[in-house]
Amino acid sequence: MSDVATSLQADRWSRAMRHPNFLIGAVLTGLLAAFALLSLVWTPHPFDAVAISERMQGPSAAHWLGTDHFGRDIATRLMIGARNSIVVGVVAVGIGMLVGVTLGVLAAARSGWIDEIVTRGSDVVFAFPAIVSAILITAIFGPGAVNAIIAIGIFNIPVFARVSRGAARQVWGLEYTRAGLAIGKSKAAVTRDHVLPNIASVLIVQATIQFAVAILAEAALAYLGLGTQPPAPSWGRMLFDAQTFMILDPKLAVLPGLAIALAVLGLNLLGDGLRDVLDPRLRAERIG
Amino acid sequence: MLTYIVRRLMVLLVTLIVASLAIFVVLEVLPGDPALLVLGIEAQDDTLAALRAQMGLDRPAPVRYIEWIGGLASGTTGISHTYAVPVSELIGERLAVTIPLALIALIVSTLIAIPVGMFAATRRGRTGDYAVMGFSQVGMAIPNFWFAILSILIFAVALGWFPASGFPGWDTGFATALWALVLPALSLALPEAAILARVTRTSVLDTLGADYVRTAHAKGLAPRRVLWGHVLRNALIPMTTIIGLQFAFLLAGSIVIEAVFALPGLGRLIFQSVSQRDLVVLRDVVLLLVVFVVVVNFLVDVAYSMIDPRARRAA
Numbered sequence: 001m002s003d004v005a006t007s008l009q010a011d012r013w014s015r016a017m018r019h020p021n022f023l024i025g026a027v028l029t030g031l032l033a034a035f036a037l038l039s040l041v042w043t044p045h046p047f048d049a050v051a052i053s054e055r056m057q058g059p060s061a062a063h064w065l066g067t068d069h070f071g072r073d074i075a076t077r078l079m080i081g082a083r084n085s086i087v088v089g090v091v092a093v094g095i096g097m098l099v100g101v102t103l104g105v106l107a108a109a110r111s112g113w114i115d116e117i118v119t120r121g122s123d124v125v126f127a128f129p130a131i132v133s134a135i136l137i138t139a140i141f142g143p144g145a146v147n148a149i150i151a152i153g154i155f156n157i158p159v160f161a162r163v164s165r166g167a168a169r170q171v172w173g174l175e176y177t178r179a180g181l182a183i184g185k186s187k188a189a190v191t192r193d194h195v196l197p198n199i200a201s202v203l204i205v206q207a208t209i210q211f212a213v214a215i216l217a218e219a220a221l222a223y224l225g226l227g228t229q230p231p232a233p234s235w236g237r238m239l240f241d242a243q244t245f246m247i248l249d250p251k252l253a254v255l256p257g258l259a260i261a262l263a264v265l266g267l268n269l270l271g272d273g274l275r276d277v278l279d280p281r282l283r284a285e286r287i288g
Numbered sequence: 289m290l291t292y293i294v295r296r297l298m299v300l301l302v303t304l305i306v307a308s309l310a311i312f313v314v315l316e317v318l319p320g321d322p323a324l325l326v327l328g329i330e331a332q333d334d335t336l337a338a339l340r341a342q343m344g345l346d347r348p349a350p351v352r353y354i355e356w357i358g359g360l361a362s363g364t365t366g367i368s369h370t371y372a373v374p375v376s377e378l379i380g381e382r383l384a385v386t387i388p389l390a391l392i393a394l395i396v397s398t399l400i401a402i403p404v405g406m407f408a409a410t411r412r413g414r415t416g417d418y419a420v421m422g423f424s425q426v427g428m429a430i431p432n433f434w435f436a437i438l439s440i441l442i443f444a445v446a447l448g449w450f451p452a453s454g455f456p457g458w459d460t461g462f463a464t465a466l467w468a469l470v471l472p473a474l475s476l477a478l479p480e481a482a483i484l485a486r487v488t489r490t491s492v493l494d495t496l497g498a499d500y501v502r503t504a505h506a507k508g509l510a511p512r513r514v515l516w517g518h519v520l521r522n523a524l525i526p527m528t529t530i531i532g533l534q535f536a537f538l539l540a541g542s543i544v545i546e547a548v549f550a551l552p553g554l555g556r557l558i559f560q561s562v563s564q565r566d567l568v569v570l571r572d573v574v575l576l577l578v579v580f581v582v583v584v585n586f587l588v589d590v591a592y593s594m595i596d597p598r599a600r601r602a603a
Contacts, residue, residue, distance in 0.1 A: 021425075120299070120302065120303070120306075123299070123303050124303055124306045124307050124310065126581075127303055127304075127307050127578045127581050127582050127585075128307070128310075128574075128577075128578060128581075129536070129537060129539075129540030129541075129577055129581065130540075131540055131541070131543050131544065132540055132543070132558065132574055132577055135543070135558060135559070135562055136314055136562075136574070139318060139562045140314065140317060140318055212429075216431055219431055219433075220431065220433060220544045223433055223544065223547070223548075224543075224544060224547055224559070236431075239433065239434060239437060242437065243437055243440075243548070246437070246441050246445075247441075247445055250441055253434075253437050253438065253441055254438070256434075257430070257431065257434030257437070257438065260429075260431050260434065261426070261429045261430045261431070261434070262429070264428075264429040264431075265425060265426060265428075265429035268425060268428060268429060269425060272425075
């Protein structure tokens with residue numbers, strides 16, 4: 001590694017350590033990931049262990065956050081909910097990035113009619129409010145976690161297509177891409193060697209923000225009964241169930257919402273911080 | 289200018305045509321036979337065939353698409369299978385709930401966001417700024433339907449100030465009906481206010497550094513007059529864009545909030561028509577929302593290009 005690269009990295013690191021948003025965001029996101037990973041190997045109780053005699057209990061040594069209306073352990077269900085949210089975020093953002101970035105850099109490299117189709121196509125998808133297209137998609141393929149994720153992923157495609165097209169066009173205007181073409185590299189090779197590495201920061205920041213948007217969207221769909229189906233736990237569905245019982249036990253309505261808010265807050269702060277750390281000039285758009 | 293508007297209009301038309309085709313195709317592949325759902329699974333074959341013919345399901349798809357769009361263009365809509373009234377009537381009834389809801393939410397969020405955002409901008413880098421930015425981060429992270437549930441718990445159940453759910457209808461009196469919309473509108477407004485406050489802060493900060501602001505200060509204008517007269521007026525341009533786009537998304541965002549409060553609005557109508565396979569209603573409601581988004585986008589773009597000629601070239 002050259003000296004320039006090392007000092008750039010050191011510079012980024014010191015900026016990150018002085019950035020409160022980045023630190024808070026990284027801690028919250030880290031906790032979300034830790035709980036999700038832990039739930040793979042261990043949870044305090046089985047998530048579907050019903051015990052009607054122990055329903056709606058307060059926090060205790062056996063149930064740290066108490067039990068729900070079926071006597072199920074809330075801490076366990078929140079942990080699996082965290083796993084659920086991470087899967088939603090990763091897959092939905094993954095679909096959006098894979099398809100969207102491909103289309104975006106293609107449009108930027110080829111311009112002409114391909115560019116026109118990508119741009120206009122994004123306009124059409126954007127014309128459908130996200131929640132409406134999600135309802136339509138789950139109406140065709142049936143409600144469920146997988147279809148909800150696909151619906152959110154499709155919404156992410158034009159988001160990434162637009163962002164990567166805009167950023168790639170800027171890079172194509174710079175001298176080193178011209179130089180790449182001049183020494184005989186193909187447009188695909190220039191895209192791979194110069195354009196993609198240079199738009200990576202923008203994409204990472206946008207991905208963090210869309211991750212948060214995806215978690216919020218899945219929670220809303222699950223609340224409406226279109227996402228994760230019971231008895232599998234999801235934060236949005238827990239809130240739906242809570243509405244019936246919250247008069248008897250308010251914590252049922254408080255805890256899952258708090259989990260969603262903390263996860264989204266963490267990711268948003270992390271995105272904010274990453275933007276400043278990776279490239280202070282960047283301004284990511286919040287779409288959705 | 290005129291060529292720009294004409295070109296934007298063409299794009300708008302093409303977007304709408306493609307979107308309407310997409311809606312039509314999606315509903316074509318939607319599983320479930322609407323006629324079967326109306327009559328039940330024990331229906332006779334000939335009754336089913338008769339109802340399908342009455343619904344127009346026996347004709348080829350392209351014909352039905354043209355009939356749909358042609359009907360809308362001449363101002364007639366289909367008849368809902370489940371409600372047996374024209375779709376336009378149904379949508380009108382539901383909009384009487386959703387439009388006021390979205391409008392109140394928009395007004396509330398703007399009234400909160402502009403002063404708060406300006407406050408933060410004028411105290412850049414100080415405690416007040418950090419407090420506002422911190423609150424707005426939290427506001428953006430709170431799902432609006434969670435806020436709605438908590439507000440029911442506190443203001444409807446515990447304090448009993450507002451109804452917990454339902455809508456009495458405008459004919460029970462303006463105040464009673466409006467009262468039922470307060471909590472839903474607040475739930476919609478607060479996350480939007482958080483976003484708008486950030487936009488306000490950024491665009492006010494951008495304007496504060498402008499030459500004409502320095503000139504205004506230099507000629508001895510009171511700071512308050514500079515802020516409200518010069519800074520805010522210019523900062524309003526990017527904010528109008530966001531406010532315009534927010535209205536379109538508030539209409540769609542009300543789907544979840546209407547479900548929380550059991551309000552008979554447009555969102556509930558979409559939801560019900562999906563579960564009842566009332567495709568005649570569904571296609572019109574979805575298209576209406578799309579038209580809203582596209583037209584608002586168009587108006588924002590045109591307004592922009594009138595204010596700032598550079599925007600014409602960028603598009």
